[in-house]
Amino acid sequence: MAEKHMYKIIHFLFFCFCASHVAAVNNTLNQGNKLNFSTDTLVSNNGLFTLGFYSSGDPNISYFGILYKDSIYKGKPFWIANLDKPMANNTASLTLDTTGNLILSDASQDSVTLYSAQSTTNLAAVLEDSGNFVLQQVTTSGSTAQILWQSFDYPTDSYLPGMKLGVNYKTGTNWSLTSWLTDSFPTPGAFTLDWDPDIRELVLRRRGVIFWTSGQLLNNGTFEYTTFLAGSTQLDFIFNNVSDVDEAYLMYSVVTNEYTPADTLNFSMWTLEYDGSILDQYDSLYVLGPNLCDGSNTAFGCKRWEGSCRGKGDKFAVRSGGFDNPVPRNVYDNVSLTISDCKDMCWKDCKCVAATFGNSNRTGCTLFYGPFSQDLTGASVTYFVIVNDSPSPGRTNWIWIPIAIVLALAAILLGILLYLRRRKIQQKEKFLRELMTSDRPSDANELKNDGNMGHNLNIYSVVTIMEATNSFAIRNKLGEGGFGPVYKGILADGQEIAVKRLSRRSGQGLVEFKNELILIAKLQHTNLVRLLGCCIHGEEKMLVYEYMPNKSLDSIIFDESKKGLLNWGKRYSIIEGIAQGLLYLHKYSRLKIIHRDLKVSNILLDENLNPKISDFGMARIFNTNDMEVNTIRVVGTYGYMSPEYAMEGVFSVKSDVFSFGVLVLEIVSGRKNHSLFQLDRPIILVAYAWELWKEDRAIELLDPTLRDSYSKDQVLRCINVGLLCVEESASDRPAMPEVVSMLTSEATQLPPPKQPAFSTARSTKDTSFSEIRTENSSTNEVSISVLNAR
Structure with missing residues (x-):
């Protein structure tokens, strides 16, 4: 522990901020200005963070970084811009030049470009209250127009609230931590900490080899092997796991709890130390202790080190003592080697008994091969010695009896599990035989191969699926x-x-899965997403659909940069296609299907931008003569639910009609239904369309990007139909056959609409839903069941 404190003192000495750095106490570097090594710093508005140049152990070089002000956390910077390229002291500066470049440089003309632009104006670099250094373009009023670069996108060895660990699929950016080489040298070291979104856990690697994992993120917001962080420290950690088609990352925030001292600022920082430990700096508690993963240990997320000659119980321990003189040894003075590299080299060398640093600056390695003599007084030099903590034979004799009992019980339990597993396999084989066509053999070996169901669906082998998806590579993930x-x-x-x-x-069990497959196989229509087949492997069940290259309608029509792809002719075709798909579900399919969750994100587009209705996760089956059904569990998406369903739990084909009406108005306007429009009061899209209709200004609802080319009659007809579909009373709304006729036949005279439901804005907390689904990518959820009519 004394050695650890010594290292912290070295931190303070090597990374102290010069007293003269208080000349410019503000948080902004304006375009055309610079920060000099000897005179300038930036300080965040809340006074917590300082940004500037810092001296290292070498008096001739400096680093540019950010630290907590007033020597919080021993004065060690948590972010450094030039890890691999230190600047010459006294001449170093950071410049935001007139063309928009953010550059570190010194008198030797050596430079590090943080951001490069071409003739960009109105820029400012700001040290925010979160500790994030942001280069942003500002408006003439001083507000932020866009963020061009930020330090949080380039983390070093520390993790702060608001910082991301994960990956940005669009830019290829990987947000991860990298340890320092030693406790005093900030050059990149041996350890990296990443977030794995597929298995939802933190992964620590040493030179690319997995060293430790946190275990999965639990429902209480902690990890399997870091549960002590929940409620027992001065801060509670709240983790937020985000995963979509653009990025997947882990972010955390903190709140004080009953253990937090009064009048304490709410700040936090995790640091990946040079030895692979992870330290919660606020409470000085280890998320991962420095000597926990010590060789053979596989508990608490540790991985056993590679080394064929090391046995069970072997591990590294810090011991005082010495060696016989002279003692065989190997010295490696490579300054890029850390103590963790030394221990790894010794572990793999079967003759090595201990390791320590090779150089006075705590880099390099010395491996020892002679017998080690321990000094129990602790006054001698300390080494990392390989020891064995396995219990002695005399202590283990008494435990054979309970071990035998445990083994017997385990054998009985194993027999039961094997019986249950065999029974489950037989059920699976029976299930698959029932789905296969009668002219195919029913040999169990066939379950390993691809086959064709009797319902025009395929059974894919797990090998086929793994090869097709590259073992479910994260870059192939479309959404969740x-x-x-x-x-x-x-x-x-x-x-x-x-x-x-x-x-x-x-x-979903096997029976429900089978019924669902057979049901969806019967839904064949050009405007419905087609299910190709399934794959069953152990406990895992997979559905295989046709791929929609243009994803969901909302990803285009609500994107200002993409909505131009949908001219009025294409939008009208999409509206008509959705109507035809709903008509098929309600009237012409073998079963009468109510979708219950029709919205823009559940409309997928093929390569020709033709619409396909997807996501039957909320769908329900009606008997042919049923008119409506009542349910006590209301599910769906706010803004698309009919009033009788949202308030009373009553749904029918008219519920889908209501959702279709909202969808039509969104496609015409290019705006989301919950977007607020200001007239004399804030109103939502449906109400806004109604106000324009009453004032004979309905054409103003049209998306401005379509104003140059459109059919006025078609636009007004679509708006009229949309308003008819969202009327308050279900009996007043047209059925889908009438809707299709109204859209496709110009000879059909349309009735005027009545005042629609939800004609004023309301928040989700005012609704009586028992569950509100959030809109989430273009995935196709399927879970259909039959309800009895009331």
Whole structure:
């Protein structure tokens, strides 16, 4: 512990901020100005953070970084811009030049470009209250127009609230931590800490080899092997896991709790130390202790080190003592080697008994091969010695009896588990035989191969799915729905597919899965997403769909940069296609289907931008003569639910009609229904369309990007139909056959609409839903069941 404090003192000495750095106490560097080594710093408005140049152990060089002000956390910077390229002292500066470049440089003309622009004006670099250094373009009024670069996108060895660990799929940016080489040298060291969004855990690697994992993120916001952080320290950590088609990352925030001292500022920082430990700096508690993963240990997320000659119980321990003189040893003075590299080299060298530093600056390695003599007084030099903590034979004799009892019980339990597993396999084989066509053999070996169901669906082998999706590589992930993630795949014949892995929380058993497959196989329409087949492997069940290259309608029509792809003719075609798909579900399919969750994000677009209705996770089956059904569990998406369903739990085909009406108005306007429009009061899209209709200004609802080319009659007809579909009373709304006729026949005389439901803005907390689904990518959830009519 004394040695640890010594290292912290060295931190303070090597990375102290010069007293003269108080000349410019503000948080902003304006365009055309610079920060000099000897005179200037930036200080955040809340006074917590300082940015400037810092001296290292070498008096001739400096680093540019950010630290907590007033020597909080021993004066060690938590972010450094030039880890691999220190600047010459006294001449170093940071410049935001007139062309928009943010550059570190010194008198030797050596430079580090943090951001490069071409003739960009109105820029400012700001040290924010979060500790994030941001280069932003500002408006003439001083507000932020856009962020061009930020230090949080380039973390070093520390993790702060608001900082991301993960990956940005669009830019290829990987947000991860890298340890320092030693406790005093900030050059990149041996350890990296990443967030793995597929298995939802933190992964620590030493030179690319997994060293430790945190275990999965638990429901209480902690990790399996860091549970002590929940409620027992001065701060509570709240982790937020975000995963979508653009990025996947872990972010955390903190709040004080009953253990927090009064009048204490709410700040936090995790640091990846040079020895691979992870330290919660606020409470000085280790998320991962420095000597926990010591060789053979596989508890608490540790991984056993590679080394064929090391046995069970072997581990590294810090011991005082010495060696016989002279003692065989190997000295490696390579300054890029850390103590963790030394221990790894010794572990793999079967003759090595201990390791320590090779150089006075705590770099390099010395490996010892002679017998070690321990000094129990602790006054001698300390080494990292390989010891064995396995219990002695005399202590283990008494435990054989309970071990034998445990083994017997384990054998009985194993027998039971094998019986249950065999029974489950037999059920699976029976299930698959029932789905296969009668002219195919029913040999169990066939379950390993691809086959064709009797319902025009395929059974894919797990090998086929893994090859198609590149073992569910994260770059192939399309999104995540309520029943599991969806991945893009390419079959051996070149066909593109979308594979949904049903999570265990979906609650679907084998029987429900079988019924669902057979049901969806019967829904065949050009405006419905087609299910190609399934794959069952152990406990995992997967659905395979046709791939939609243009994703969901909302990803285009609500994106200012993409909505131009949909001219009025294409939008009208999409509206008509959706109507035809709903008409098929309500009237012409073998079963009468109520979708219940029709919205723009559940409309997928093929390569020709033709619409396909997807996501039957909320769908329900009606008997042919049923008119409406009542349910006590209301599910759906706010803004698309009819009033009788949202308030009373009553749904029918007219519920889908209501959702279709909202969708039509969104497609016409290019705006979301919950967007607020200001007239004499804030109103939502449906109400705004009604106000324009009453004032004979309905054409103003049209998306401005379409004003140069459109059919006025078609636009007004679509708005009229949309308003008819969202009327308050279900009996006043047209059925889908009437809707299709109104859209496709110009001879059909349309009745004037009545005042629609939800004609004023309301928040989600005012609704009586028992569950509100958030809109989430273009995944196709499927969970259809039959309800009895009331």
